[in-house]
Amino acid sequence: MFIAKHSRGNDDPTGIGEVDDDAAVAWEAPVPDGALDATVPLPGSKSLTGRELILSALADGPGVLRAPLRSRDAELMTEALRSLGTGITAEPRGDGRDDDLRIVPATELSGSTTIDCGLAGTVMRFVPPVAALALGPTAFDGDPYARKRPMRPVLDALRALGADIADDGRGALPFTVHGTGSLRGGRVELDASLSSQFVSGLLLSAARFDEGVHVVHTGDRLPSVPHIEMTLDVLRARGVEADSPAPGEWRVAPGPIAAREVEIEPDLSNAAPFLAAALAVGGRVTVPGWPASTTQVGDQLRELLPAFGGEVSLDGDRLTVSGDGVLRGVELHVPEAGELAPTLVGLAALAALPRPDGTPGESSTITGIGHIRHHETDRIAALVAEIRGLGGDADELEDGIVVRPAALHAGLWHAYADHRMATTGALIGLLVPGVQVDDIGSTSKTLPQFTRLWDRMLGSGTSDEKLDGSDVAGNGLTAAADILSGLLGGFGRA
Ligand SMILES: O=C(O)C1=C[C@@H](OP(=O)(O)O)[C@@H](O)[C@H](O)C1
Numbered sequence: 257m258f259i260a261k262h263s264r265g266n267d268d269p270t271g272i273g274e275v276d277d278d279a280a281v282a283w284e285a286p287v288p289d290g291a292l293d294a295t296v297p298l299p300g301s302k303s304l305t306g307r308e309l310i311l312s313a314l315a316d317g318p319g320v321l322r323a324p325l326r327s328r329d330a331e332l333m334t335e336a337l338r339s340l341g342t343g344i345t346a347e348p349r350g351d352g353r354d355d356d357l358r359i360v361p362a363t364e365l366s367g368s369t370t371i372d373c374g375l376a377g378t379v380m381r382f383v384p385p386v387a388a389l390a391l392g393p394t395a396f397d398g399d400p401y402a403r404k405r406p407m408r409p410v411l412d413a414l415r416a417l418g419a420d421i422a423d424d425g426r427g428a429l430p431f432t433v434h435g436t437g438s439l440r441g442g443r444v445e446l447d448a449s450l451s452s453q454f455v456s457g458l459l460l461s462a463a464r465f466d467e468g469v470h471v472v473h474t475g476d477r478l479p480s481v482p483h484i485e486m487t488l489d490v491l492r493a494r495g496v497e498a499d500s501p502a503p504g505e506w507r508v509a510p511g512p513i514a515a516r517e518v519e520i521e522p523d524l525s526n527a528a529p530f531l532a533a534a535l536a537v538g539g540r541v542t543v544p545g546w547p548a549s550t551t552q553v554g555d556q557l558r559e560l561l562p563a564f565g566g567e568v569s570l571d572g573d574r575l576t577v578s579g580d581g582v583l584r585g586v587e588l589h590v591p592e593a594g595e596l597a598p599t600l601v602g603l604a605a606l607a608a609l610p611r612p613d614g615t616p617g618e619s620s621t622i623t624g625i626g627h628i629r630h631h632e633t634d635r636i637a638a639l640v641a642e643i644r645g646l647g648g649d650a651d652e653l654e655d656g657i658v659v660r661p662a663a664l665h666a667g668l669w670h671a672y673a674d675h676r677m678a679t680t681g682a683l684i685g686l687l688v689p690g691v692q693v694d695d696i697g698s699t700s701k702t703l704p705q706f707t708r709l710w711d712r713m714l715g716s717g718t719s720d721e722k723l724d725g726s727d728v729a730g731n732g733l734t735a736a737a738d739i740l741s742g743l744l745g746g747f748g749r750a
Pocket residue numbers: 302303304377378450451452453456479480483484594595627
């Protein structure tokens with residue numbers, strides 16, 4: 257099956273991306289005519305969809321995911337589990353939202369396959385433990401940049417738990433897991449300071465290890481803690497004994513993983529650029545379906561966005577951000593919310609613009625995000641390079657970014673195949689006419705309908721007509737039309 261790769265573009269001022277002659281045509285970020293007044297429904301959470309796919313594949317019977325995300329990362333996870341023997345079929349919902357998925361676990365997981373991780377951290381960190389439970393070899397590889405994302409702690413931990421893994425010693429993709437149909441499990445130490453996904457990946461499969469798992473983090477910092485809490489939460493919801501007996505330690509007991517029917521929450525991290533737009537432009541943006549309680553880190557936007565000015569209100573399940581277009585500089589330390597950092601830095605770059613009356617903008621410092629150097633690209637280097645490329649004044653810190661007052665001008669914003677770099681370019685382009693994003697198609701990683709939703713937000717009213725799902729379904733692709741055939745082919749119809 258064809259799954260499009262999204263590339264770095266043709267020039268690479270930082271040297272951190274991949275050069276690809278198939279680079280997509282640049283997308284001119286639209287500039288709004290006036291204040292925003294929009295409702296933006298969003299598709300399912302990437303992190304919840306990935307976890308529930310894994311747990312459904314390892315469960316004690318068939319299960320259903322309602323309105324899961326349909327995107328490149330979700331598709332890669334689906335294909336990975338299918339190729340290990342899981343039955344996954346799509347069932348149209350009839351309300352225009354992304355198809356439900358019916359999942360039938362394999363009687364016996366079988367390897368002898370190759371898994372494409374794309375650029376998805378969740379696939380490369382969550383699926384190898386599943387492959388260790390399969391019979392036969394499973395080869396893993398991914399996009400060129402995926403080979404630079406750290407994997408050593410996962411590979412070493414799996415080996416310590418009894419797995420046989422062949423790699424070239426770099427501690428990265430590609431590698432082959434030689435599964436034997438079972439894994440001993442037990443206590444293991446690992447350093448998760450570069451990614452919480454190292455921990456989540458082990459915990460997700462651990463109920464199926466002979467001895468479960470007891471993971472002990474040895475590093476001096478731990479990023480994205482809410483994502484580990486999400487992992488414990490989804491395990492417990494399926495009857496698995498999972499806890500954190502001490503800070504930096506997690507245990508999962510061996511036992512069955514209950515089959516479930518699960519409704520997937522909207523992706524609150526993907527809400528970030530849309531809600532941020534209300535602050536930048538002025539006006540209001542509402543995201544419907546906001547969960548009353550959630551483990552998604554995107555929920556922290558309710559506290560983070562007001563730091564830039566503006567207001568956040570939750571009315572039932574509708575979260576509204578409103579602003580007057582005057583952004584304040586911020587001092588934020590957000591080790592938990594690295595996933596939101598590109599949007600926060602985008603807002604910081606806009607807060608640094610001169611005011612309409614000619615007074616200078618304000619400085620911002622965002623720290624605690626050193627680990628985002630290991631995301632889809634080195635996001636700290638990439639954000640600083642792109643802000644400077646538009647004439648801005650930004651510097652890298654070891655674990656963050658400082659942005660100082662400066663005007664920005666039109667120019668090419670490189671996405672580095674990174675969906676959140678692409679949406680940050682769109683955000684900056686709201687106030688800086690002539691910003692072009694070189695690879696807006698990279699948004700297909702988690703939000704294939706990004707440009708359609710963005711255009712609607714800029715041009716439409718508050719009508720809930722959009723809630724019929726025509727904009728939410730992953731098959732409503734515009735800029736990412738190149739992955740449509742892959743998505744449809746991959747999910748198939750029941
Ligand atoms: O477990 C997950 O679903 C994720 C964990 C986080 O990874 P890091 O811990 O590497 O930041 C987050 O940034 C990523 O987008 C998704």
